[in-house]
Amino acid sequence: MSSAAKNIVLIGNPNTGKSTLFNALTGLNQKIGNFPGVTVDKKTGSYNYKNNKVNVVDLPGTYSLNPNSVDEQVAKDYVEQSSKDDIVLVVADATNLKRNLLLYTQIIDQGKQVVLVLNMMDLLEKNKQEIDLNKLSQLLNCPVIPINARIEKGVDELKYAINNYAPKSNTFVDKKYSSNVVDETMLRFNKINQIVNECTTKTGENKSYIFTKKLDNILTHKVYGYLIFFALLFFIFQAIFSWASYPMDLIDSAFIFLCDYVSHLLPQGMLNDLIVNGILAGLGGIVIFVPQIAILFAFITILEDTGYMARVSFLMDRILRQFGLNGKSVIPLLSSTACAIPAIMGARTIANYKERLITIMVAPLISCSARIPVYTILIALVVSENEVYGIFNLQGLLVMGLYLLGFATALLSAWVMKLIIKSKEKSTFTLEMPIYRAPRWKNVGFEIISKVKIFLFDAGKVIIAISIILWVLSSYAPSNKFEQIEAKYTTQAEDQTNNDISAVIAAEKLEASYAGIIGKTIEPAIKPLGFDWKIGISLVTSFAAREVFVGTMATLYSVGDEDNTKSIREKMMAATNRETGEKLYTKATTFSLLLFYAFAMQCMATLAIVYRETNSIKWPIIQVVYMGALAYFSSLLVYTVFS
Amino acid sequence: MTLNQLTETQAGVIKQINDESLAIQLLAMGFILGEEIKVERIAPLGDPILITSGTNYISIRKSDAQQIEIKL
Numbered sequence: 001m002s003s004a005a006k007n008i009v010l011i012g013n014p015n016t017g018k019s020t021l022f023n024a025l026t027g028l029n030q031k032i033g034n035f036p037g038v039t040v041d042k043k044t045g046s047y048n049y050k051n052n053k054v055n056v057v058d059l060p061g062t063y064s065l066n067p068n069s070v071d072e073q074v075a076k077d078y079v080e081q082s083s084k085d086d087i088v089l090v091v092a093d094a095t096n097l098k099r100n101l102l103l104y105t106q107i108i109d110q111g112k113q114v115v116l117v118l119n120m121m122d123l124l125e126k127n128k129q130e131i132d133l134n135k136l137s138q139l140l141n142c143p144v145i146p147i148n149a150r151i152e153k154g155v156d157e158l159k160y161a162i163n164n165y166a167p168k169s170n171t172f173v174d175k176k177y178s179s180n181v182v183d184e185t186m187l188r189f190n191k192i193n194q195i196v197n198e199c200t201t202k203t204g205e206n207k208s209y210i211f212t213k214k215l216d217n218i219l220t221h222k223v224y225g226y227l228i229f230f231a232l233l234f235f236i237f238q239a240i241f242s243w244a245s246y247p248m249d250l251i252d253s254a255f256i257f258l259c260d261y262v263s264h265l266l267p268q269g270m271l272n273d274l275i276v277n278g279i280l281a282g283l284g285g286i287v288i289f290v291p292q293i294a295i296l297f298a299f300i301t302i303l304e305d306t307g308y309m310a311r312v313s314f315l316m317d318r319i320l321r322q323f324g325l326n327g328k329s330v331i332p333l334l335s336s337t338a339c340a341i342p343a344i345m346g347a348r349t350i351a352n353y354k355e356r357l358i359t360i361m362v363a364p365l366i367s368c369s370a371r372i373p374v375y376t377i378l379i380a381l382v383v384s385e386n387e388v389y390g391i392f393n394l395q396g397l398l399v400m401g402l403y404l405l406g407f408a409t410a411l412l413s414a415w416v417m418k419l420i421i422k423s424k425e426k427s428t429f430t431l432e433m434p435i436y437r438a439p440r441w442k443n444v445g446f447e448i449i450s451k452v453k454i455f456l457f458d459a460g461k462v463i464i465a466i467s468i469i470l471w472v473l474s475s476y477a478p479s480n481k482f483e484q485i486e487a488k489y490t491t492q493a494e495d496q497t498n499n500d501i502s503a504v505i506a507a508e509k510l511e512a513s514y515a516g517i518i519g520k521t522i523e524p525a526i527k528p529l530g531f532d533w534k535i536g537i538s539l540v541t542s543f544a545a546r547e548v549f550v551g552t553m554a555t556l557y558s559v560g561d562e563d564n565t566k567s568i569r570e571k572m573m574a575a576t577n578r579e580t581g582e583k584l585y586t587k588a589t590t591f592s593l594l595l596f597y598a599f600a601m602q603c604m605a606t607l608a609i610v611y612r613e614t615n616s617i618k619w620p621i622i623q624v625v626y627m628g629a630l631a632y633f634s635s636l637l638v639y640t641v642f643s
Numbered sequence: 644m645t646l647n648q649l650t651e652t653q654a655g656v657i658k659q660i661n662d663e664s665l666a667i668q669l670l671a672m673g674f675i676l677g678e679e680i681k682v683e684r685i686a687p688l689g690d691p692i693l694i695t696s697g698t699n700y701i702s703i704r705k706s707d708a709q710q711i712e713i714k715l
Contacts, residue, residue, distance in 0.1 A: 064671035068664070096698050099673035182663065185670045209698050213683065222687035314702045318688040327691075428707060429691050430668060433700045 005053040008162060009082055011075055011107070012091030013100055014061030015434040017119040019043075020149040021091055022058040023446055025159075041348075042074075049159045063099075065106040066181055068430075069351035080110060087113050087165055089158075094118040094131060094146070095206065101192045102185065104140075105172040113167055114142055117158060121146045128204025136199040141170055150440060212307075212435040219311050229312055233334065236299050240292050240338050240369075247291040255284035274471060282467025285545045286460050286605075289339055292369060293455050294448050296338045300331060300346065301447040307434040317429050323411045324418025326355040327429055333359070333410065336366035337403070340606045341455055344613055354423035360613060361417060361623055362410040364606050365630075367403050367598060370546040374597045375399055377550055380569050381585045402598055409599065409630070466544040466604045474515040474541070481512040515540060529596065529635040530589035530643065532577065542602045549597070588642035592635040600631035644715065646680065646694070647708035654681035655713035657696070662710040669711075673699030680713060 012018040022030070026045030043058040059078055060071035067073040079088060088107055092100035097118075107114055116136075124131065137144040143161050147154030173187050218224050259276050266272040303309045309331065317327030325333075328350045335343035343363045350356035367375075379398050387394040485508045510516055519536035526536055538552045553572060575584040601607065607620040614620070649655065657680050660666035674680060674696045683700070684693040690705045 064667070066667045066671065068668045096673065098697070099671075099699060102671060180663075182660075182666050182670065185667065186676060189670070189675050206698050209700070212700070216684065216693070220684055220686070220693070225687065310702070314686060314691060314693065317702075317704070318686060318690050426664075428665075429702060429704045430665075430672070430707065431702045432672065433693060433702060435700075 005055055006162065007055045007057070007083065007086045009079060009086055009088045010056060010058045010091060011079055011088060011103065012061060012117075013063050013093065013103060014432060016061070016091045016093045016100065017149040018061060018091045019058060020440055020443060021089075021117065021119065021147065021155075022056060023442060024149055024152045024155050026056055047159070049163050052163065054159075054162065062103065064103055064185075065110075066185075070353075071351070079107060079112065082112070084111065085113070087115060087162055089115050089117050089162075091117045091119055094120050094124045095127060095129070095208075097131065097200065098189070098192055098196050101196070102188055104142075105188050105192065108140075108142070108170045108172045109175065111169075113165065114170075115158070115161055115165065116140065116142050116144045118144060118146045119149050121154070122148045122150070123208055127206050127208070128202075129206075130201045130203075132199045132201075136195070139195050139198065141168060208435045208437075212433075215436055216311065216433070219308065220314060225311075225315055229315065236296075236334075237337070239295050239299070244291040244295055248288050251288050251291070252284070255280065255287070259284075270475075273475065274468070277475075278468045278471030279464060282464045282544065283460075285467070285548070286456065286464075289369070290452055290456070292338045293342050294452055296335055296342060297448050297451045298444055300335065301444045302439045303331075305437070305439040305443060307436045310431055310433050313429075313431065314433070321427070321429075323414040324355065324358045324421075325414055326350050326352060326359075326427070327431070329355065329359045332363055333366060333407075336363045336368060336410075339368050339370070339455075340364040340366070340603065341609050342451060344606065344609050345451070345454065347613070352423075352425055352427050354418075354421055354425060355427060357421065357614065357619070358414050358417045360610055361619065361626075362414045364601060364603065364623070365406055365410040365413060365599065365627065367406040368546075370603070371402075371597055372399075373547045374549045375402055375594065377553070377569060377572075378590050378594050378597075381572055382587050382590045402594065406598055413626070413630075461608075470515070470541050470544055470548075472514075473518070474510055474513045474537075476514055477509065477512045478514070478517075482509055485509055485512060510537070528639070529632070530586070530592045530639040531596075532584060534575075535593065539596075539600075539602070542597075543604050545605070546597060546602055586643065588639045591642055592639040595638055596631045596635045598631075599627055599634060601627035644713055645709050646682070646711040646713055647692075647705045649682040649713075651682055651685055654679055655715045656680070658712040658714050660711050662707070665707055665710055672701055673697060674701075680711070 010018055010022055022043060022045065026047055029047065030043060030045030041060070044056065045058075046053055046055045048054070057078070059075040062072040062075040064072075065076045065079070067076050082088070090100075090104045090107060092104065104114065104116055118131070118133075131146075133144050133146060143165070145154060145158045145161050147158060149155070173184065173191065175184065219228060259280050262280060263272055263276045266275065300309075303312070312330055313327030315327075316330045320327060320329050329347070331349075332343040332347045335346055340363050343366075344360050347356050347359045347363070350359060376399075379395050383394045383398060389397055485505060489505055515537050516533070518540055519533040522536045522539075523531075523533040526539070531539070534553075538549045541548045541552045572585055573583075576582060577584050601624045607624065610620045610623060611617060644655070646655070657674060657676050657678060659676065660669060670676075674694075678696050680694060680696045682692055683695050686692065686702075691702045692705060692708060693700065693702050694708070695701075
């Protein structure tokens with residue numbers, strides 16, 4: 001037994017249960033990072049066997065060592081550059097031995113130490129097929145371990161085989177005699193064919209394939225296929241928006257309680273204010289989206305795990321291709337209705353760089369859940385709750401209209417980018433249709449945990465930083481402006497209660513603060529859109545998260561409401577234009593503001609993720625500029641038309 | 644004759660794949676020269692198509708199917 005830690009590398013075709021085996025080997029003892037320079041998930045973990053530590057790396061699925069995508073390139077490079085002492089576990093689907101052995105033979109010819117792991121042995125039995133494992137091991141001169149990763153059968157035997165591995169030297173085909181890759185691959189298949197024929201006996205049909213094709217007759221049907229897809233979508237949206245509201249309300253109350261508790265616990269002053277109104281408020285704004293993201297990723301993982309996602313992409317490819325997107329863009333675009341961050345992370349499955357980039361660039365145009373509070377309060381200003389159009393509630397219709405507008409604009413922008421972005425890479429849709437299987441709940445759990453972690457930590461860092469900056473900007477003012485405001489009000493304190501005055505003071509302080517100065521500075525630029533400096537401040541604070549708009553408005557319009565009896569909506573309704581004295585939130589201004597929030601890139605966290613996913617500062621900048629221009633000019637147009 | 648000319652459920656034998664990178668990719672996905680290939684389904688909008696060879700089951704765009712020479 002060697003004392004040094006062993007390293008093993010997991011490689012295999014997609015859909016062979018490689019990740020399930022990785023989870024079975026390492027348990028929760030794993031972490032997800034990135035391969036250097038590319039945005040491909042690198043999963044590493046470890047386990048202990050008889051007091052020896054074994055490090056495991058899970059590579060992206062690949063069909064061969066002739067890469068067709070970034071994922072496959074990463075897998076190829078990693079295996080080729082791995083140490084000669086590392087053991088490569090080639091995970092193969094036992095029901096499709098011939099194809100899976102191609103990768104195995106290529107790795108053997110790299111001079112690597114290999115263990116062949118045959119997964120899905122249960123399906124093989126179901127299909128009444130047999131593999132003579134001893135013979136296969138003999139013919140390949142390589143340990144062959146049968147497993148069923150789903151129920152973790154054979155995992156102990158695999159660990160034992162790894163621990164007792166004896167190095168071998170093997171060659172499968174002599175590359176000198178093959179002139180090109182196609183000929184070489186055919187040579188490999190000829191040899192593989194002989195081996196497979198010697199080792200396998202088939203008495204039954206492959207039942208899972210027959211079932212899968214029958215199900216595809218319905219799920220990719222020209223009518224039922226789309227109907228089922230849209231019904232499923234409706235269900236997922238229901239889940240994201242209604243089920244998630246319960247845990248979201250809980251989180252909301254928990255943070256209100258926490259803020260209240262901390263603010264009483266710590267002595268009054270700047271530190272207290274920073275922690276409560278800066279950091280805790282910022283954290284609350286992130287954590288509240290966790291239920292939606294968890295539910296969304298649960299559905300996405302289930303749809304992928306069962307094999308249904310490949311069919312949806314198949315149904316949508318033709319339509320999306322017109323706009324420079326890909327069948328696989330469906331999921332990121334739909335995820336954007338919850339939050340653009342998981343959507344952009346989800347675009348990784350698109351192999352073509354240009355199509356992936358366009359998907360990332362247009363995803364934030366689709367209305368996310370953070371826009372809902374903004375839409376709700378603004379629409380309420382111009383349309384009353386019980387106004388109807390035919391049988392439909394007018395408020396509901398407007399919200400739906402904004403969503404549709406978001407989708408349409410995303411597609412249109414994608415189409416424009418398709419014309420502008422140059423790419424030599426060929427666009428294909430060569431995608432395996434996996435057989436339908438029940439979801440592996442453990443994988444679903446792992447996936448939710450890992451995506452929520454990325455969201456909390458990557459997006460979280462940025463949101464906290466921005467929250468602190470905004471807090472500083474709105475809590476400080478040049479020279480002694482704040483003292484002057486406080487002094488002004490202490491003289492009037494006798495005839496009013498403390499609460500009323502502090503609200504007025506807070507609002508006046510915000511106006512005098514650096515944030516207020518910024519708002520007034522940008523006023524000339526946003527005036528043509530019908531916005532005043534108060535809206536200007538909200539546009540700035542919305543960079544932390546769009547829903548901050550509501551909170552900022554609440555603070556700003558406390559001025560002049562000494563009794564504090566009015567709702568934000570009533571306050572905003574009463575707001576007037578400083579110059580004309582007329583109502584500020586006319587139809588023109590409100591529609592203009594709605595469009596601005598629909599289109600503008602007001603989310604730092606999304607920008608941070610775009611930066612991470614594209615590995616370049618160029619694309620987030622382009623995104624801010626093009627979405628900003630879109631927002632500005634459509635708001636300008638609407639304001640001009642309506643006023 | 645090329646694969647894109649087949650109708651649903653029609654089958655043939657793969658003779659040659661003209662585009663080299665496509666050939667390498669399809670071989671690795673189990674679509675081997677000299678073996679049977681079948682069009683299982685054509686997408687509702689006419690493209691892409693679902694094809695099988697043995698137990699290998701994939702979707703492919705028609706433009707790529709045009710590169711696959713078959714004999715009936």
